[in-house]
Amino acid sequence: MVxxxxxxxxxxxxxxxxxxxxxxxxxxxxxxxxYVQSQLPNARVEILDGEFFDVNDIxxxxxxxxxVGLDTKAPNYESALLIARAAKDISCRVxxxxxxxxxxxxxxxxxxxxxxxxxxxxxxxxPVVEIINGRTDPLIRNGxxxxxxxxxxxxxxxxxxxxxxxxxxxxxxTWGNLRATNTFTHVGCKYRCLFCERTKPTKGVYFVNPxxxxxxxxxxxxxxxIDYVVDFSDTLTQNTDFLRDLVEAKPAIINPQFHxxxxxxxxxxxxxxxxxxxxxxxxxxxxxxGDETLARTIHKGRDFSPKMTFDAIAQLAAVDIKVTPSFVxxxxxxxxxxxxxxxxxxxxxxxxxxxxxIFCAGLIPFPGSPAFRRLEQRVEARGQLFYRDIYDPEQxxxxxxxxxxxxxxxxxxxxxxxxxxLGKYRITIRKETTxxxxxxxxx
Numbered sequence: 001m002v003x004x005x006x007x008x009x010x011x012x013x014x015x016x017x018x019x020x021x022x023x024x025x026x027x028x029x030x031x032x033x034x035y036v037q038s039q040l041p042n043a044r045v046e047i048l049d050g051e052f053f054d055v056n057d058i059x060x061x062x063x064x065x066x067x068v069g070l071d072t073k074a075p076n077y078e079s080a081l082l083i084a085r086a087a088k089d090i091s092c093r094v095x096x097x098x099x100x101x102x103x104x105x106x107x108x109x110x111x112x113x114x115x116x117x118x119x120x121x122x123x124x125x126x127p128v129v130e131i132i133n134g135r136t137d138p139l140i141r142n143g144x145x146x147x148x149x150x151x152x153x154x155x156x157x158x159x160x161x162x163x164x165x166x167x168x169x170x171x172x173x174t175w176g177n178l179r180a181t182n183t184f185t186h187v188g189c190k191y192r193c194l195f196c197e198r199t200k201p202t203k204g205v206y207f208v209n210p211x212x213x214x215x216x217x218x219x220x221x222x223x224x225x226i227d228y229v230v231d232f233s234d235t236l237t238q239n240t241d242f243l244r245d246l247v248e249a250k251p252a253i254i255n256p257q258f259h260x261x262x263x264x265x266x267x268x269x270x271x272x273x274x275x276x277x278x279x280x281x282x283x284x285x286x287x288x289x290g291d292e293t294l295a296r297t298i299h300k301g302r303d304f305s306p307k308m309t310f311d312a313i314a315q316l317a318a319v320d321i322k323v324t325p326s327f328v329x330x331x332x333x334x335x336x337x338x339x340x341x342x343x344x345x346x347x348x349x350x351x352x353x354x355x356x357x358i359f360c361a362g363l364i365p366f367p368g369s370p371a372f373r374r375l376e377q378r379v380e381a382r383g384q385l386f387y388r389d390i391y392d393p394e395q396x397x398x399x400x401x402x403x404x405x406x407x408x409x410x411x412x413x414x415x416x417x418x419x420x421x422l423g424k425y426r427i428t429i430r431k432e433t434t435x436x437x438x439x440x441x442x443x
Contacts, residue, residue, distance in 0.1 A: 016430070022049075
């Protein structure tokens with residue numbers, strides 16, 4: 001019998017929890033698991049979520065000879081390598097995927113071919129089945145999602161939803177006893193923001209067929225009592241026609257609350273009316289900066305500005321839709337003055353609209369992002385080697401700040417804490433210990 005173990009590695013050493021930790025299922029892995037099970041009914045498929053298991057726990061659960069799939073992100077890549085090495089030691093076939101692996105696939109294979117059999121760039125459902133059936137390519141690219149042609153993700157076949165729901169309730173106590181889970185309406189974004197590592201491999205924006213989306217949500221509501229749906233797609237308002245089709249297709253028998261993401265330029269009277277009909281109660285809005293000049297460096301639309309973000313939040317607040325404002329400190333040209341302007345902007349938003357949840361982090365030029373490419377070009381222009389597969393995010397951040405900002409990392413972190421202090425529920429990306437940009441740390 002074929003055994004398939006799909007793993008979300010735990011965050012690497014030094015990363016702490018935040019208000020989102022262990023609240024949401026690893027939906028990409030659930031989708032892959034569902035597709036594998038549909039194509040290979042006799043396979044034994046399981047998901048191991050590093051939000052609940054540490055590295056040693058996962059290694060202890062590895063089955064000799066199994067197919068092991070690892071979903072990589074910058075904060076968990078070193079953990080993924082530890083698990084991959086242990087898997088190879090017991091003759092497993094190791095498959096790497098996820099946003100980190102998709103950003104620098106050739107680099108990873110050049111360094112890790114001894115412990116990685118396959119690396120999938122993009123979407124893993126079809127490639128994983130092909131690998132199990134004998135495909136041997138080390139590098140497989142699949143940039144187009146097939147979510148309208150594959151089964152709906154069967155969360156409860158591979159995971160117990162209750163711990164995730166309980167964590168959400170525990171970590172958002174003032175929001176009531178909501179039974180929350182995550183889904184997505186689309187993948188891809190029309191913008192290519194400076195700090196976003198998800199600019200590849202998807203080219204364009206792909207939308208889920210609305211009836212399919214509502215079939216999934218209806219099942220979640222009726223089977224699991226879900227009443228709060230978090231759509232982690234890039235920005236729901238980027239295509240008004242799709243949003244309208246989604247709303248028009250909504251079944252009358254269900255009405256869960258929604259938490260969605262939107263750019264400020266997507267908020268207007270037309271989209272707000274549609275969001276209300278969808279029953280959106282919360283919108284994550286990228287505010288990013290309170291400085292007019294720095295806002296233009298992000299490439300989030302020609303007219304993106306602090307005034308635009310404030311006006312968007314004001315329009316949402318006027319119809320009682322709550323917001324999570326997001327801020328990124330360390331944009332090119334950041335200074336003490338621009339940091340203060342961003343804090344003042346955030347404080348103004350808080351004083352008027354009284355948000356509870358906030359995201360704030362110093363800019364990390366993650367592999368795959370335009371910022372990473374700019375940093376790499378700057379470093380290599382000096383004749384320094386930047387080609388490797390392990391990049392410590394905190395050291396990347398410090399290098400970026402030293403190259404592109406007029407303020408040091410200590411001051412950026414101090415302002416990060418000041419902004420986070422405005423919220424009851426805080427989301428950030430920060431490693432408390434650093435190891436160096438190119439450290440190997442035994443992996």
